[in-house]
Amino acid sequence: MSPQIDSKLAKIGISIIAKVSCFALKYYRLPPPLILSVFDLSGFTKSTRMFELGSRLAQFHLTSGPSAVSTVVQEERRPTQSNITIQDFIRDVRKIGGLKKEDIFCNLRIPTQCPSTKEDDINLVILSGHGVFCIDVKTWRGSVSALQRCWHVQLRQEDQNLTNTFIEQVADPLEAIVRKTANLGQRMRSEGVSVRQQLFLPRVVFLAPDCQLDKELRKKKELVSQPEVDTFLRSFREGYVAWISNAFTPSWLSGHLSYRQMGEVKEVLKGLGTWDLLRLQGGQQLKGDYRSCPFIALNRQETDIMEFSKVKTLSADSLWALLGHAPQVTVKMYKRGAPGWLGKPLSATSTIPNNTHVIFRISGEETDSRIPAHNIQSITLSI
Numbered sequence: 001m002s003p004q005i006d007s008k009l010a011k012i013g014i015s016i017i018a019k020v021s022c023f024a025l026k027y028y029r030l031p032p033p034l035i036l037s038v039f040d041l042s043g044f045t046k047s048t049r050m051f052e053l054g055s056r057l058a059q060f061h062l063t064s065g066p067s068a069v070s071t072v073v074q075e076e077r078r079p080t081q082s083n084i085t086i087q088d089f090i091r092d093v094r095k096i097g098g099l100k101k102e103d104i105f106c107n108l109r110i111p112t113q114c115p116s117t118k119e120d121d122i123n124l125v126i127l128s129g130h131g132v133f134c135i136d137v138k139t140w141r142g143s144v145s146a147l148q149r150c151w152h153v154q155l156r157q158e159d160q161n162l163t164n165t166f167i168e169q170v171a172d173p174l175e176a177i178v179r180k181t182a183n184l185g186q187r188m189r190s191e192g193v194s195v196r197q198q199l200f201l202p203r204v205v206f207l208a209p210d211c212q213l214d215k216e217l218r219k220k221k222e223l224v225s226q227p228e229v230d231t232f233l234r235s236f237r238e239g240y241v242a243w244i245s246n247a248f249t250p251s252w253l254s255g256h257l258s259y260r261q262m263g264e265v266k267e268v269l270k271g272l273g274t275w276d277l278l279r280l281q282g283g284q285q286l287k288g289d290y291r292s293c294p295f296i297a298l299n300r301q302e303t304d305i306m307e308f309s310k311v312k313t314l315s316a317d318s319l320w321a322l323l324g325h326a327p328q329v330t331v332k333m334y335k336r337g338a339p340g341w342l343g344k345p346l347s348a349t350s351t352i353p354n355n356t357h358v359i360f361r362i363s364g365e366e367t368d369s370r371i372p373a374h375n376i377q378s379i380t381l382s383i
Helices: 003-028 032-038 049-057 086-097 173-190 226-234 240-248 259-271 316-322
Strands: 104-111 119-128 131-138 142-147 150-159 162-171 200-206 211-213 276-280 285-292 303-308 328-335 346-353 357-362 369-372 376-380
Touching (some): 086 104, 119 259, 162 173, 173 200, 173 259, 276 357, 357 376
Parallel strands (some): 142 211
Antiparallel strands (some): 119 131, 142 150, 276 285, 276 376, 285 357, 303 328
């Protein structure tokens, strides 16, 4: 399409918006920007910046009554974070390491000895004949260096004639995983499981291919950089001879976990709690404790997943809102347990107002957060 036609279309669009805004002010007493959510302006974004803003405003929903400022938790991805997830790593653990699903434990909450911190969490605990591997997974990008008790993650991005440098200061992850590994070993001994502390092995795994550890950090065996991940995972594979050896050789003689010890450790790990996982509509994930939601009463022991239906941005809901009707969100609750032939069985369904807030305590926070229901995709509940 020629620039002249684009310019004419833009002028027509501006004229329409101006007339609609005046109509909204006169009859509905709405501010002009809100009325833009009724129209699809994506076709005019090539011509002018004004319509690009209008298409973004279309993400908001009109509601009846006075507007209120609510606490919305949005976890935006930082430049120093890659888009690789821990789920990708778990898939490789099973595929390359040859481990069973029941030997992998995610996001375990480990009680601590520190009065100010009630519990720590370990991203991944892998149980094998070689020991109990306590793994924290990092998706950092850029150059990583250690400075006393903190680390620096530095990322340089070049865009034509402009160079951006992002520097993030983080707590020492190696010190943290060593502490959490020691706490897990202490918990095992308090449960009567006799396993030497040397068989609890701390590791920090870096998944991003563009994450570069400095020379001193690469010397530490507890740190696994991305080029070493496959070799690390292949070390979990045990041959037939090793399998026979572990079955009949005592742990104090072989230096490995015996079958009896592995069974006892597994039972304790099953009894440790995990975090609830809240997934937002944008794909972000928050771990913590689900507290409550108005209009919904559920039994945690019976409910596994709460699924929140998405609210369309441009639909009849927005038009109904202009007439004073508030949109709603549908919440489906699925039973805990293995799925049947037709998937997970549905235990209950509830319809709640669009402006309902879910109370959720994010891990590491001291206060509860109020998250709008229409921003939530699902909540996976732990026991």
